[in-house]
Structure formats: C-alpha cells, structure tokens
Amino acid sequence: MKFIVTSSALLKELQNINGVITTNPVVPILENFLFEIESGKLTITASDLQTSMITEIDVEAKETGSIAVPAKILLDTLKNLPEQPVTFSIDEESYSIEINSDNGRYKLSGENATDFPKVPNVSDGFSVEMSSEMLLTAISNTIFATSNDELRPAMTGVYLNIEEGNSTFVATDGHRLIKYQRSDITSDNQNAIIIPRKALNLLKNVLPAENSSVSVEYNLSNAFFEFSHVRMICRLIDERYPDYENVIPADNDNIMTINRTEFLSSLKRIAIYANKTTNQVKLKITGSELQISAEDLDFSNEANERLSCEHDGEDIVIGFNARFLIEMLSNMENPEIFLKLSESNRAGLIVPKEQGDGEDLLMLVMPVMLNNYT
Amino acid sequence: MVRKIIHIDMDAFYASVEQRDNPELKGKPVAVGSPGTRGVLTTASYEARRYGVKSAMPSKVAARLCPDLIFVRPRFDAYKKVSDEIREIFHQYTDLVEPLSLDEAFLDVSENKINIPSATIIAKEIKQKIKEKTHLTASAGISMNKFLAKIASDMQKPDGLFLIPPEKAVEFVEKLPVEKFFGIGKVTARKMHELGIKTGYDLKQLSKRELTRRFGKVGSYYFQIARAEDNREVNPNRIRKSLGAENTFTKDLIDMQEVRNELENILEILHIRLKKSNTKGKTLTIKVKYSDFQQITRSKTVDGWIQDKSHIRSLYEELLDQVEIRNGIRLLGITLSHLNHEEHENKEDGSGSQLILDL
Numbered sequence: 007m008k009f010i011v012t013s014s015a016l017l018k019e020l021q022n023i024n025g026v027i028t029t030n031p032v033v034p035i036l037e038n039f040l041f042e043i044e045s046g047k048l049t050i051t052a053s054d055l056q057t058s059m060i061t062e063i064d065v066e067a068k069e070t071g072s073i074a075v076p077a078k079i080l081l082d083t084l085k086n087l088p089e090q091p092v093t094f095s096i097d098e099e100s101y102s103i104e105i106n107s108d109n110g111r112y113k114l115s116g117e118n119a120t121d122f123p124k125v126p127n128v129s130d131g132f133s134v135e136m137s138s139e140m141l142l143t144a145i146s147n148t149i150f151a152t153s154n155d156e157l158r159p160a161m162t163g164v165y166l167n168i169e170e171g172n173s174t175f176v177a178t179d180g181h182r183l184i185k186y187q188r189s190d191i192t193s194d195n196q197n198a199i200i201i202p203r204k205a206l207n208l209l210k211n212v213l214p215a216e217n218s219s220v221s222v223e224y225n226l227s228n229a230f231f232e233f234s235h236v237r238m239i240c241r242l243i244d245e246r247y248p249d250y251e252n253v254i255p256a257d258n259d260n261i262m263t264i265n266r267t268e269f270l271s272s273l274k275r276i277a278i279y280a281n282k283t284t285n286q287v288k289l290k291i292t293g294s295e296l297q298i299s300a301e302d303l304d305f306s307n308e309a310n311e312r313l314s315c316e317h318d319g320e321d322i323v324i325g326f327n328a329r330f331l332i333e334m335l336s337n338m339e340n341p342e343i344f345l346k347l348s349e350s351n352r353a354g355l356i357v358p359k360e361q362g363d364g365e366d367l368l369m370l371v372m373p374v375m376l377n378n379y380t
Numbered sequence: 381m382v383r384k385i386i387h388i389d390m391d392a393f394y395a396s397v398e399q400r401d402n403p404e405l406k407g408k409p410v411a412v413g414s415p416g417t418r419g420v421l422t423t424a425s426y427e428a429r430r431y432g433v434k435s436a437m438p439s440k441v442a443a444r445l446c447p448d449l450i451f452v453r454p455r456f457d458a459y460k461k462v463s464d465e466i467r468e469i470f471h472q473y474t475d476l477v478e479p480l481s482l483d484e485a486f487l488d489v490s491e492n493k494i495n496i497p498s499a500t501i502i503a504k505e506i507k508q509k510i511k512e513k514t515h516l517t518a519s520a521g522i523s524m525n526k527f528l529a530k531i532a533s534d535m536q537k538p539d540g541l542f543l544i545p546p547e548k549a550v551e552f553v554e555k556l557p558v559e560k561f562f563g564i565g566k567v568t569a570r571k572m573h574e575l576g577i578k579t580g581y582d583l584k585q586l587s588k589r590e591l592t593r594r595f596g597k598v599g600s601y602y603f604q605i606a607r608a609e610d611n612r613e614v615n616p617n618r619i620r621k622s623l624g625a626e627n628t629f630t631k632d633l634i635d636m637q638e639v640r641n642e643l644e645n646i647l648e649i650l651h652i653r654l655k656k657s658n659t660k661g662k663t664l665t666i667k668v669k670y671s672d673f674q675q676i677t678r679s680k681t682v683d684g685w686i687q688d689k690s691h692i693r694s695l696y697e698e699l700l701d702q703v704e705i706r707n708g709i710r711l712l713g714i715t716l717s718h719l720n721h722e723e724h725e726n727k728e729d730g731s732g733s734q735l736i737l738d739l
Contacts, residue, residue, distance in 0.1 A: 153683075155683055157681070161739075178737065178739065179683075180683055180736050180737050180739060181683075181684075181734055181735075181736060181737070183737060248739035249739070250739065253737045253738060253739060281732065283732070284732040284733075284734070286732055325732075327734055351735060353737065370737075372734065372735040372736060372737055373735055374732060374733065374734050374735065375732065375733050375735065
C-alpha cells in the first residue's frame with residue numbers, strides 16, 4: 007500500500023488528535039496512530055481507550071489498507087521536514103513503513119492495524135446541537151474548577167445538565183464551584199452527563215474558534231462530538247454528581263459592585279505578597295472602599311491597596327485564596343461584577359453585573375479563615 | 381567496626397528555657413502548657429517533677445499534685461532558637477546528626493571533624509559548649525548504638541554524662557529493668573512483670589517467636605535490644621513522614637464512650653506536637669490495638685490541610701464508624717501523615733485554612 011500526502015497537512019491533523027495519546031498506555035499499541043485508507047481518504051485514529059479522536063485527510067492513493075504507525079517517531083519526523091509531498095510505502099505483511107521525502111528515506115516498523123482497539127459507537131443516543139464558540143466558552147468557564155481528587159470521580163469532570171430551554175454546565179473541586187447556563191442549546195430531550203476533564207481539554211484545543219456547529223450524540227456511557235472533519239468519542243463518568251444546587255447560597259445580600267479588571271490587577275499584585283501556602287488575601291469592604299491586603303509573616307512581606315467600589319450592605323472582612331479569585335475573574339469577560347457575600351466563613355459569589363446574551367454565569371468560592379484578632 | 385553514638389537530651393527543655401528567661405521562675409515548680417481543664421503539660425521543671433508532675437500529664441492532675449505549680453504558655457519560637465543553636469554545635473563535630481525533636485538528637489561520631497577518638501571527650505565538649513552558649517544543661521549518653529545511647533542519656537539526668545562501653549553492653553542490658561528500655565512503655569512493662577520478665581536478662585530468655593506472639597510486630601525489636609543490638613543508622617536526612625500520638629491503657633476499653641474520652645486525650649497531645657513542629661497533614665489515621673494484640677488502622681485523606689483540633693475530631697469520629705470494640709481495646713493512636721514541611725503555617729489557630737463546600 008502506498009500513499010502521498012503533504013507533510014505539513016498531515017502534521018496538522020496529527021497534532022489535532024495527538025493529545026489523546028498517553029505516554030504509558032495500558033496497551034502498547036495505543037502509542038500508535040491508526041491509519042486507514044479508503045477511496046483516497048486517510049482516516050487517522052488516536053485513542054487511550056477512554057477517549058478517541060478521529061480525523062481525516064485527502065491523500066493520493068490507489069489502494070485500500072490500514073496500519074498502526076508509531077506516533078512519536080512519525081510526529082518528530084514530520085516536524086523536522088520542510089513542507090513537501092511525502093510518500094508512505096507500507097508492507098502489509100511485515101508492517102514496515104517507509105517514508106520518502108526529497109531529503110531522504112526513513113524506515114520504521116508499525117503494527118498490525120487489527121490489533122488497534124475498536125472505537126465504540128454511540129448507539130440509541132440522544133443528540134444535541136451547539137455552536138463551537140458556545141462550547142468553547144462553556145469549557146473555559148468551567149474546566150479550571152474541576153477537581154483532581156480521584157476519590158471523587160464525579161468532580162473530576164464537568165457536569166452537563168441538558169434541559170429544554172436551559173442547559174447547565176457545572177464544575178467544582180469543593181473549594182469553588184462554577185455554574186454556567188445557556189439558553190441557546192438545541193435539544194429535544196432532558197438528560198445529565200459528566201464529561202471527563204481530559205476530553206474537554208482536548209476539545210478546547212481543537213474546536214474551531216470561528217462559529218461552526220458541533221453535534222453531540224450521547225448515551226449513558228459515551229459521548230460523541232463531531233465538528234468540521236474531526237470526531238471525538240469519550241467515555242462518560244458514570245457517577246452521581248453532587249447536589250450542587252444546595253450549596254449555592256440564595257441570601258448573600260451583602261453586595262459589592264466593582265470593575266473586574268481593576269479588581270483582578272490589584273489581586274495579582276497583592277497575591278505576590280501573600281503566604282505561598284495559603285495564598286490568602288484579605289478583603290475589607292467598608293462604605294464604598296475595598297481594601298485588599300496580604301502578608302507573609304515568614305518573610306515579613308506585606309501589601310495593601312484600596313479600590314473604590316459600590317457597596318450595599320454591612321462592612322465585612324473576608325479572606326480568600328487569591329489564586330482562586332484570579333482564576334475566576336480571568337475567566338470572565340464582563341466589565342463589572344458583583345461580589346455577593348454573607349459571612350466571613352460562608353461562600354462568596356461572583357457574578358457578572360450584566361449577563362451575556364442567552365447565558366447565566368455564577369462563580370462560587372469558599373473563603374479562607376482569617377485570624378480573628380487582626 | 382564498633383560505632384560511637386552520642387545521644388544528647390536537653391534537661392526539662394521548655395521549662396528550663398522559661399526559667400532561664402524569667403528569673404522569677406528559677407527554683408520554682410514550673411509547667412509549660414495550658415492550665416485549662418483539657419490542657420496537657422509539655423514539660424515540667426525538675427522542681428515540679430519532685431511532686432510527681434510529668435510531661436503529657438493533664439494540667440488538672442498536675443495542679444492537684446502540686447498546688448503551687450506555675451503554668452507558663454509555651455513559646456515555641458524561643459525553643460526553636462535554642463534548638464538551632466545546639467544543632468550548630470553538633471555540626472562542629474559531625475554532620476551525622478539526627479534530630480528527634482527540638483531538644484534531642486543522635487550523633488554518630490565514629491568519624492568526626494576534629495579527629496578526637498574518644499566519644500566521651502566529644503560529649504563533654506558538646507555539653508560544655510551548650511552551657512556556654514545557651515546557659516542550659518543537657519545530658520549525654522554514649523554507646524555503640526542508638527538504643528544504648530538513648531538509655532545512657534537518661535541514666536544521670538540532669539546534666540549527666542553516661543557511657544555504656546561495648547564490652548559492658550550485654551551485661552548492662554541484662555541488668556536493666558524492662559521499664560527503662562527505650563521502646564517499652566509502662567503498660568507493656570507491667571504486662572512483662574506479670575509474665576515474670578523484670579530485666580533484660582529475663583527478656584533474653586524468650587524466643588523471637590514467643591515475643592512476637594505476645595507483643596506483636598514490636599516483639600522482634602525486643603528480641604534485638606535484649607541482646608544490646610540495634611543496627612539502625614544515624615540518619616541526618618530523616619524526614620518525618622508522619623506525626624502521631626498514642627496511648628496504651630492499663631485497663632482495656634470496652635465501650636465507645638471510653639474510646640471517645642481517650643481519643644480526646646490523645647488528640648490533646650497530638651495537637652501540642654503538631655503545634656510544636658508546625659506540622660499539618662492530609663491524611664488522618666486511627667490505630668486500634670485489641671487485647672489480643674491484633675491491630676487495625678483506619679484512615680481518611682482530605683483535600684486541604686488537617687491541623688486544627690475540631691477538624692481532627694470530626695475525622696476520627698467518622699472513622700470510628702469502622703471500628704468495633706471486639707474483646708476490648710488496649711491501645712489507641714491518632715496519626716497525621718502526608719505532611720508538608722516545606723510550607724510553613726503562620727498561625728496556629730486554624731486561620732489560613734481553606735473552607736470546603738459541603739458537597
């Protein structure tokens with residue numbers, strides 16, 4: 007079997023799906039790309055058993071055939087080749103692969119394509135349509151708040167609750183919680199799934215930024231995403247998502263309104279002076295002034311800044327992990343935000359002053375305990 | 381080659397520092413710890429020890445034994461400073477220094493920086509330098525292994541210097557009452573007495589199998605030390621992997637309320653140790669040893685840091701659900717692991733701790 011393809015075009019497709027491949031896979035053959043050629047089209051698959059990605063590229067080929075190609079060697083070769091047509095010649099008896107370029111000849115040994123695990127189908131599934139831009143926003147708004155705690159598998163993914171009219175994305179690691187609602191997802195059904203972080207990260211890297219449509223099909227165990235010529239199928243997290251609604255306070259009526267970028271820049275400066283373990287910053291809201299301060303007693307570092315804000319409620323002093331606040335505020339786009347508080351040991355809420363069209367974003371963050379006598 | 385090990389132990393360390401820094405306390409019974417009903421002493425001065433006041437004793441009991449006892453709150457910063465000073469002295473002689481806590485360390489001086497062949501002379505010099513630098517006294521034990529050096533430092537306290545020469549080691553251990561053995565607590569000692577084991581010689585008569593059958597895993601350690609053997613090296617890079625406290629009971633515990641009371645006492649001691657070393661951890665383990673020496677452990681790992689008392693209490697309460705009383709419990713312990721020492725906490729009151737959503 008033989009085919010000819012442009013080196014850079016092939017490299018681009020491989021890089022789209024290469025993120026799936028793990029360094030030490032359960033089955034060694036998963037260190038390979040699966041190449042399948044049929045009617046002048048090369049279909050490439052990468053998989054880690056949990057997640058698989060498939061892409062396609064047109065090639066010059068007369069025959070039909072398949073082979074598993076060692077991913078790292080192939081990628082490294084293509085990365086270092088100047089753009090040009092390269093010829094792949096595959097001996098389907100010995101699984102040896104020969105690549106011919108203007109620069110020379112490279113020979114590597116592949117594996118039998120039939121040993122490559124079969125990618126599952128989503129049968130009896132439901133389907134949803136969404137725009138790639140919307141999905142990208144939902145992923146970047148939530149993914150940073152997922153947990154690494156393997157003991158709580160549900161929280162290592164993003165929860166997607168699909169309902170007619172409103173669909174909700176939720177992520178939490180127990181310290182913060184993000185709830186992002188969209189009213190512009192087309193669906194004819196109501197269901198809830200938990201999508202693993204790895205799959206979402208991969209999507210985030212390959213989803214086209216320009217507005218195109220993503221179709222999602224899913225059943226209880228797998229979800230299938232398709233956009234342009236790329237497909238991804240991932241196993242869903244089969245766990246009960248924690249009852250997040252109950253931890254979102256409804257009565258945080260101590261409300262500060264502030265310019266998001268000013269707040270964010272101030273936090274980034276103050277955080278430099280915070281204790282490196284706790285990242286603790288202190289927010290003191292009095293009248294229409296927000297005082298942000300931090301100290302690190304180990305190094306006698308301290309800093310504080312004053313910002314003007316609107317404030318409706320009692321004076322309050324509350325501590326937060328600056329990293330959490332910075333991450334949350336960086337992932338918002340709105341010019342002004344509300345910080346809604348109740349007590350210094352209760353959850354705080356960050357919400358945009360004006361929500362975007364068809365969206366509703368809420369970020370919750372738990373405080374850090376402050377020393378009582380300062 | 382026979383090793384030369386020195387064990388240095390500061391005398392009534394915290395209390396002595398307090399007496400040094402506050403002349404009004406000199407010559408008086410002083411206890412470092414909080415006087416509250418749930419408080420536990422960390423150290424008692426020698427004046428207080430005459431009344432039977434001991435470290436790790438509940439403050440209430442101590443106050444009853446010695447009505448004139450003066451309670452002083454611990455100042456860990458001051459102790460840390462002295463600790464650094466004495467460690468600097470140790471390192472003038474050898475880098476093989478293994479600190480056991482702020483006030484105790486093993487030194488391997490088999491080879492030393494000033495080429496003095498006599499460990500006794502080195503120990504004398506170290507004691508002298510400690511006195512000049514800190515105005516505090518230390519006791520030194522010298523022998524061929526850690527076990528013997530540790531026992532030796534306890535022989536002449538305070539301001540003691542005691543050598544167990546290699547050729548006398550076996551004989552020394554044979555005559556040593558079991559309650560003096562490092563690693564044999566008062567409850568185990570009592571149990572040994574009941575079995576007619578009063579000295580190292582008696583202990584040596586038991587086979588390794590017999591010892592492990594009666595005392596569990598630690599039996600093989602008893603077998604070794606009864607022969608004055610201990611091959612453990614002085615490890616200068618020993619990083620503490622866990623920090624805990626435990627207690628063996630004179631009478632086996634047979635109901636949950638007793639278990640809870642005892643855990644509360646152990647928690648007090650653990651809490652002091654955590655504060656003393658500025659330690660926090662991610663995993664809490666409770667250890668339960670039954671009357672038949674069967675041992676179980678149950679643990680729980682959390683996302684944030686475990687450090688404050690109420691947090692530890694709520695975690696062990698949760699773990700208690702997995703613990704049965706069976707025929708009676710002879711030992712309980714609480715241990716914190718997955719510690720982080722590179723990161724220092726500023727405060728000791730639970731502040732700085734990240735709150736968690738109730739999910």
